[in-house]
Amino acid sequence: MLSATPLASAQRSDYTIRTGTSEETTVYVREADADGPTVMVVGGMHGDEANGYTAAQKIANWRIDAGKLVVLPEANVKAIQIDSRTCNGTDLNRQFPTGSEPTTALAREIWNVVVSENIDFLFDLHSSYGIYSSDDGGVGQGIFSTRAGDATGHRKQLVSYLNENYVSDSTYDYSGYSSSDGSSPMLKHKVGADLDTGAIIFEATRKNGRPLSQQVRETTAAVQEFLQRFGLIHETVSYSQDVIAANTAEDTNAKQSGLRFDIANTFGQDVRITDLEIDPHNSAIDQLRDHSYGEGQWVSELFIDADVQNGVTDINNGVSLPCSIDLDWDGHSTDASNDAILSPGSFGTVSLYEFKSNGSPVDMVGENVEITIDYTLSDGASGSRTFMLLL
CATH class of the missing domain: 3.40.630.10 (Zn peptidases)
Incomplete structure (x- = not known):
């Protein structure tokens, strides 16, 4: 949606x-x-x-x-x-x-x-x-x-x-x-x-x-x-309805505590993803926190694989949920903070890792998470898209 x-x-x-x-x-x-x-x-x-x-x-x-x-x-x-x-x-x-x-x-x-x-x-x-x-x-x-x-x-x-x-x-x-x-x-x-x-x-x-x-x-x-x-709106940033819950290689348990989904840029110009808001429907899911000092997919709280520029935010000690993550500034340092940039017609893969409740990993199968993506366009216009990840 x-x-x-x-x-x-x-x-x-x-x-x-x-x-x-x-x-x-x-x-x-x-x-x-x-x-x-x-x-x-x-x-x-x-x-x-x-x-x-x-x-x-x-x-x-x-x-x-x-x-x-x-x-x-x-x-x-x-x-x-x-x-x-x-x-x-x-x-x-x-x-x-x-x-x-x-x-x-x-x-x-x-x-x-x-x-x-x-x-x-x-x-x-x-x-x-x-x-x-x-x-x-x-x-x-x-x-x-x-x-x-x-x-x-x-x-x-x-x-x-x-x-x-x-x-x-x-x-x-x-x-x-x-x-x-x-x-x-x-x-x-x-x-x-x-x-x-x-x-x-x-x-x-x-x-x-x-x-x-x-x-x-x-x-x-x-x-x-x-x-x-x-017929009034043709171009947008869209969600591909393809979310999956992932049990990553970094997990030491059987919990599928990461989420991965695709977004598409249908504008005729570059899109810069600047912020991402995460709001689980289940209020018991209260934290997003990786367990690695690395940077990238499944070793950062937020990673976006994009064709022009990957987006990443690696937050020391994770972040409480619900939250809004500024991709360009994680609140601790700029070393692992970067907006994602998608060229016209391209897809980006968003990975979130890992969802926890009271410090323990959560199996995200069957959970619902509302996502809001804020973006800016090359021509200076900006906007946001909100959708629900239904797992």
Whole structure:
């Protein structure tokens, strides 16, 4: 599973709506040189749903290769400021009746953006206190689509993508349905009914104290996957879905306590891997520490075999997990610290060694580890990719 926050390289033409009022907010527009569809992403319709506006803020800076990306991260600034679903008793996402003008000034200006940008698809990002597939009354982990614009097909693909490649606990599986366009005065419904255009409401859950970072990662993963399928994003750093747990020659036990997986550079320029964040799903896995003074694969905590420049970080006494490793500085010396550099179209092999719990090696078969890779490109743009290693 993948998510991303790459900085935009496309042309920018940002503007504000409700300018000069307490509802003033910014619309971020990225337009690539290559032709393609226009996708709009909205967050912050409900001010107490931090996932929506936080994910949209990240997406506003994404790099696109074709078409146009229009992002309104903070649709309801006043509600966000007071951390409330509504503002002055008004639910912004109930002000978009089908076949008639939106009922508030803010809703009308948002609708003007939708119409003037001539969008081909809309994502409205939210979160919920519960889970749609349960009986708790919530709609989290729900993807709800219009019937217009083949949104139903996109919804099904995203449900499968997230559940198969991102969600490690079936309690948090995604589901959803296609509603009748125009059956509710929501933005999504009006887009489907009045414009015959595809739209999705995406709801992550905050149930059980689920971290905001996890909600945002799943939300951005879904939008990223859609933009790739829809043709706006072509180039990326990808995970090859090939992780293995390794019992290395350095081990004196039968534990498969190392991990190895490949990443690919599909950008048309060099990629420098600068940081790698490691977050095991099992909180008992609390350390990454090799047992050698050597440097390289299986004798360093982190080693990346890359064609332009290998990456390595060898940390004295290991590192506590979860952690973020700066490949260029290990906190002790620069002798065994080096960013990895991959040329266009090349693969790099990442090796992590060795995972421990309370000082003892852990057999990583059956464990899940979330990885975030930060990178910079030759043209100065930067970004990150997040994915789950499912063993």
